[in-house]
Structure formats: structure tokens, C-alpha cells
Amino acid sequence: MTTTTSFMRSEIAEQPDALRATLDTLLPLIPEIAALGRQTRQVLFIARGSSDNAAVYGSYLIQAHSGRLATLASPSIATTYGAKVDLTGVLAVAISQSGRTEEIVDTMAWAADCGARTIGITNGADSPLTRTADIAMVTRAGGEHAVPATKTYTTQLAALAVLALGLGAGLDRTELETVPDAIDRVLARPGDEVDAIVERLVGVQGAVVSGRGMAFSTALEAALKLKEACYLHAMGLSYADLLHGPIAVVDRATPALLTAANSGPTLDGTVALAERVSAAGAPVYAVGGGSALAGACDLSVPMPDLPEWLAPIALIVPAQQITERLARSLGYDPDSPRGLGKVTQT
Template sequence: MTTTMRKEIAEQPAAIQATLDALLPRTGEITALAEGTRHVLFIARGTSDNAAVYGRYLIETRAGRLTALGAPSVATAYRRRLDLDGVLAVGLSQSGRTEEIVDTLRWARDCGARTIAITNGGESSPLAQAADLALCTLAGEERAVPATKTYTTQLVALAVLAIGLGADVDPGELRRVPEAVAALIEDPGDIGAVVDGLAGKAGLVVSGRGLVYSTALELALKLKEACYLHAIGLSYADLLHGPIAVVDADTPAILVAAGEGPVLAGTVALARRVRDAGASVYAIGGGEELAGAATAALRGPELPEWLAPLGLIVPGQLLTEALARRLGIDPDAPRGLRKVTQTG
């Protein structure tokens, strides 16, 4: 049986292409709205918060703007007013209907920020209506509870946002993403070997650094949601500061890396250290060097580091869906979860 999650994973190249076609021509609107702002504040929860981590690293490393991940509770629970003059606040919600995110974006505007919404909910969604500018993704309806195509199209919107903020990147490289994602869906690598290695485990660590840290967080979340694993998403810098002690023969690691960039060598060194400690290491991306240091490996995208997260999550999504089925879990409707989460 083909799950809805698996069907929606396969829809990602078309969803990414449609979102690119809609949003790339709008970078000028972003530039105009952001004129006079210095900082970027992301407002999100869950999968959208993981996407925001990508936006944070991309904008800081390529656009030279300080960014922060906002705490919605400051607005909705503590009801504190802050001086947000000079801030560009970006609210992310796949549905555009998460009340906490909508309320926090309105709060940011009332505190002096200029506001952008990133949502798959369309221009009529509450989040889009609350923003000065809405960047609406075109993933289409997503019926499986674990987000797949809505997440990757959020990353596209964040890449477009970074371009609008003056990122030192080649916008034309974004056009390579749909094909790169399609190639990974067609041949992600040895999914079966990784499923075999994880099927009997209660927990694992998922780690990456820099631009791909977002991928580690998102994959860990997916494995929690759909496979009920105790999955910890960590930067490998944080992992080395103590939590590496939890990695052993019963707790494997998944390491995520782009095929280039300043953190690749450290990821390879970590893979060797973990294997020397007697634990299994599963790689996603990182090229031949990381694959050679791993117990088994999944492919990464043929994309530059700044776009690698748009592809790296795809083998992780396929792994999550396959592992859930191996464990006898329906990945389309994990227990205790709904498509739109409201927080008090």
C-alpha cells in the first residue's frame, strides 16, 4: 500500500517548481518592505520553527543580517511589549491558521515591526491577512499529518526571502532544486539498510551543523512524530559538549551534511569518532567522504551548501515513511497529532 505521506513526498518537485515560479519574481517587494530594517525575527512553531532555523543561518551567513527565533509566549502569555523598530518579523505557519503565530505576528506589527507571512494557507488565511506582505507557497493540500511538501516549499520561500534581503548567492541556482529533489526521490540510497539498523532501536541522535542544522532538527521531529522514536536533534557542536555520551551500540546517530562547505570536515570526523565508540552511524549527504565513514549512507542533493537543506530532508522523509511502515505505524496519522496544532 502506498501511503499518503509517500505520495506527498513524490509531489515535492512540482510543488517546489510552482512555488519558485510564484515567489522568485517578488524579491523586489521584499527588498522594498525591508528597507530601513536591520534585524529579522522569525515567529514559528514545530516544523515551521525548523524551517526558520534554515532561514536564520542563510540570512546571517549570506545576507549579513542578525536574526533571531522569536518566543511567541512573550506576546501571547506574558503580553510584554517590545521595541521592534527596525525589525522585519517573519511569521511561518503551513496552514496560516495557528492562532498563536497569527497573534504574535500582529503583536510584532503593533510593536513597530514590518511583517511578512510565509504560509501554504493562501492569501485569505489569517496569517497572510495579518502581514504587510504574504509569501504564499504552492504545495497544494497536504493530508498526511507529517509535513513534507509544505516544509520544503517553506524553505524555498526562505531562500527567496534571503535573496530579497541581499544575500550573496546566485538566484539562478534555485532553478536546480526541483530536478535535484526528483533525483533523490528516484534514488535516495540504501534506505533498507538504514531501516534495518534503526528498526530495533528506541532512540537515536540526529546531528548536523550550520545550514543543515535545520535538517537535523526536522528529521528528528519526523522520527518522533511518525515512528515514535526518542530522536534528539542536535548541532554537532552541541553534541560534542556532552550529549555524545548517549551515543552507543543501542543509540545510533544519523549525521547530515552538504557535499561542501566549512562544516563537512567536522561532520566526517564526528562520524569516525562515533563509529570508534562502537555505535552505528548513518549518513545523509556529505559525499563520498562521509559515506565512507558511515555504517550506511543515503544520498545528498547535487546542490550548493546554501540550498542543500532543500534536498537533504527528502531521503530523511523517505526513511521516516519506510521505518514507520516497518514498525507497523500508519505514518499518515500518527497518534495524538492533528494537522493544525493550536497552543494555549
Template sequence: MTTSRMRAEIGEQPEALRRTIEALLPRVPEIERLAAETRQVLFIARGSSDNAAVYGRYLIESHAGRLATLAAPSVATTYGRKLDLDGVLAVAISQSGKTEEIVETLAWAKDCGARTVAVTNGEGSPLAETAEVPLITLAGDELAVPATKTYTTQLAALAVLGLGIGVDCDPADLRRVPDEVEGLIRATEASPALGRIVEALSEVPGAVVSGRGIAFGTALELALKIKEACYLHAMGLSYADLLHGPIAVVDDQTPALLVAAEGSPTLAGTIALAERVRGAGAEAFGFGGGSGLAQASTAALPGPDLPEWVAPLGLIVPGQIMVENLARRLGIDPDVPRGLNKVTQTD
């Protein structure tokens, strides 16, 4: 079978991450100077970039002690409401740097008094030109519509941003990511659980995808990939929200995909959720979480051997591979999902 573009670009992630990390780590002092003039962070994004922003939010709040929030771009673009953003670091994220809504919202934030950063794969793009500090990812051209290497390099850029804002972690952890992702691709494709999970999902109309804390953005991104590349209903939820009612939808036709970083303070809750799901007669499929989540799950794919603060850079990779395999199992071309384009414009 011909290799899809999506699968080829999944395999390009180790080198894309290596280039991006080595290019951006020297810019930490520049970020520190800009961040010193601010007290909180506002992320501006849509789609996969918005899921990357969720990672950035949890990273900065849990490891740098600063308030971080997700913007509502329509406040700027539709309502035209001016806010006091003095003391805010506005961080806009867009793989292309050409989404007009995101460019306009970053310009609005600057006009409202914010300092500005852009994370984009589009060097020389309108978004990069709008920001005071553009952090350019070096993913190379991404031809498949579902974001893979542009997403993980965005996470790498946000990890560097976090170091500049005050995340008290070892940059050496970040430098280990490319090799870890390379090994994780091999381990995932060799795992018997891959075929087991793909086969199970090919026979159901949808799934619940859940994680918490720093892994929450990964759960949202995996749910998005299942929806856009496989046309299945996939609900991405924090497991705290899942337990507040939506868990009622988990049954023999709606399995749970559970995402966790090994060593995370949220791992015990994820394991307990897997046990509850299986106790209710449904299937629970683990992504990461080490042997504990694997033992509690129906089947599980490996996660990265990385500390929690950078684990999401690898944690999404088994999910990407699973989605690409599932799309082909369903007779869908994962490179060109119906109704989608590489650059999405919204009003």
C-alpha cells in the same frame, strides 16, 4: 502494499517546489523594499515551521550579514510584554496560516513596530491577511499529518526571502532544486542503504540526529519526523552541542544520524564525528555529505548536488523517505500519527 499519503506527497515535492519558486522569485524586489527599512530579522514559528526558520536564520546571517533570531511567542501571548521592534522584519511561518499563537504573535510584532512577512500555504488565511507581504507557497493540499511538501516549499520561500534581504547567491541555483529533488527521490529509493538504515532503526529505542550550520535545521526536522511518525526518541542537536556532553548517549542502542551538505564548511566536522561515533562502537548513518561522509559512515543516503545555501531543500528528502519506510516497518500508519492534528493550537 498501498502507498501512504505521506509517500505520495513526498513525490509531489518537485512540482510543488517548481510552482512555488516560479511564483515567488518575481517578488524579490517587493521584499527588497520592505527589508530596506529594517536591520534584523525575527522568525515566528512552531514545529516543522520552526525548523524551517532555523534554516532561514543561518542563511540570512551567513549569506546576508544580518542578525536573525527565533522569537519566543509566549512573550507576546502569555507574558503580554511589549518590545521595541523598530527596525525588525518579523517573518511568521505556518503551513496552514491558522495557528492562533503565530497569528497573534505576528500582529503583536506589527504593533511593536516591526515590518511583517508571512510564509504560509494558506492563501487567504488569518496569517496571510495579517502580514504586509504574504509569501504563499503552492504546495497544494497536504493530507498526511507529517509535513513534507509544505516544509520544503517553506524553505523555498525563505530562500526567496533571503535573496530579497541580501543573500548574494545565484537564483539559478534555486531553480535547479525541483529537478534535483526529483532525481534524489529515485536515488534514495534505489539505494541499498535505505533498507539497511531502516532495519537498524527498527531495532533501537532512539537515535541522535546531528548537523551544523545551514544543515542544522534539517537535522532538527529529521529528528521531529522520527519522533512524530515512528514514535522513537530522537534528539536533534548541533554537533558542537553534541560534543559538549550528550555524545555519551551514543552507543550500540543509540545510533547517530548525521546530516551535511556537500561542500559545506561544516562537512569536515561531520565526517570527524562519524568516525568518532564508529570508533566508539556505535553506528553512524549519513544523509548527504558526498563520498567523504559516506565513507566515514556505516551506511549513507545520497544528498542533493546543490550549493550549500539551497541544499536543505533537497537534504531532508532522503530523511523523509527513510521515516516513511521506518514507520511502515514498525507497523505505524505514517499519515495519522497518534495524538497529532494537521493544525496545532497552543496557548
């Protein structure tokens, strides 16, 4: 395994401090978010790419714990079709790492014109998104040089956890404040389990990445990272969708990478999926899931015991490490994947 340092590797290591700074900045906004929330009844997320994967986490979190319907927008309804939709009573939450993606900024403006109130979540402190949203939730990830998002993604998840608290989720904010320390513990480990999974992935052409509920966002983001930086044909799927047909692609040459919190209502199903994949003769690896999932997998990366609602903020970190190390093992530069840039305009 090469020891060459990449920006991506450095930025993975910066995540605990980025999360601490972000929480220090955003937790005081809870009363302001609550006041805006009282004017709305449901949430519409506007995002693309990694930010869209973060929105999946936000959607599950708000529906499960804030008692509101939350959905993901189709920006082309605004930018391509120019349709008018009644968004009275809707809180439109636009998520953009840079705050400068025109499609996202334009769709948020469209939502406001249709009657929505707006929140912008971005790492771009002085950006069109912050200037036009009713509330700007500016993450404090600092500069991110690698194209694959790492600390900007995890700080978006932290912002969404704060949003859920502001919208009335009956959750303990002190648990959220423990997340940076938990990720410190993940990063402090030698990484033998990560290296072992990377060694098994060298040479494969495809993989299936799966999780459910809160962890579904992690599966989507992990698959995206493997596609972006390692050029792997990685499919991110809910295990419910996987069982409806695509499980046929999992075989000896196509491993499964499963992710789950160490406890929660989706863990048993994830363990059952691991057992089924293993019985079919396919390699199966895990991030999280405690001893129950580890016992059903060939290799696993243990995770701290965070509650399910916060586990995705930490679960993505080993997937980022796997991506960065696999890219370098394959001779690719994880910082500059071909054909990609930090800001994508569509």
C-alpha cells in the same frame, strides 16, 4: 518491506512540482521584499514545530549571506507575558503551514504593534496570516493530507531562500531554480540505501540526529519526523552541542544519523564526528556529505551536488523517506500519528 502506499509517501513524491510552483510564484516578489527590507535591519522569525525548524534554516541563511542579525522569537513573550518590546527596524517573518495557528498569527500582530514590518510564509492562501502580513509569501504545495509535513516544509525552505535573495544575499537565484530537478533525481533512485538504514533502525528505541550550520535545520526536522511518525526517542542536535556532553548517549543501541551538504565549512567537522561515533562502537549513518562522510559511516544516502545554502531543501527528503518506511515497517500509520493534527493550537 511493505509496499502499502501512504499519503505521506505520495506527498514526498510531489515535492519537485510543489517547489517549481512555489518558486514561480515567489521569485517575482524579490523586488517587493527588497523594498520592505530597506526599512529594516534585522529579522525575527515566528514559528512552531516543523515551521520552527524551517526558521532555523532561514536564520543561518540570512545571517551567513544577507549580513543581518536573525533570531527566533519566543511567542509566549507576546501571548502569555504580554510584554512590549521595541521592534523598530525589525522584519518579523511568521511561518505557518496553515496560516491559521492562533499563536503565530497573534504573535505577528503583536510584532507589528511593537513596530515591526511583517512577512507571512504559509501554504494557506486565504488565511489570517496572509490577510494581516505586509507581504504574504504563499507557497504552492497543494493539499497535504498526512500529518507529518513534507512538501509544506520544503516549500517553506524555498520561500526562505527567496526571502534571503530579497534581503540582499549575494547568491545565484539560478542555483535555486535547479533544486526541483535535484530532488527529482533523489526520488528516482531505487532507494536501496534508505531501505538499508530503515532495516537497521527497526528495533532501536532512540537515535541522535546531528548536523551543523545550514544542515542543523535538517537534523532538527528529521528528528521531529522520527518522533512524530515512528515514536522514536530521537534527539536533533548541532554536532557542537552533541560534543558538549550528550554524545555519551550514542552507543551500540543508539545510532547516530548525520547530515551535511557535500561541501562547505561544516563538512570536516561532521566527518570527524562520524569517526568519533564509529570509534565508540556506535552505528552511524549519513544523508549527504559526499564521499568524505560516506567513508566514515556504516551506511549513507548520496545526494546531488547542491551548494551548501540550498542543500537542506534536498537533504530532508531521504529523512522523510526513512521516516515513512520505518513507520510502516513498525506497523504504524505515518499519515495519522497518535495525538497529532494538522493545525496545532497552543
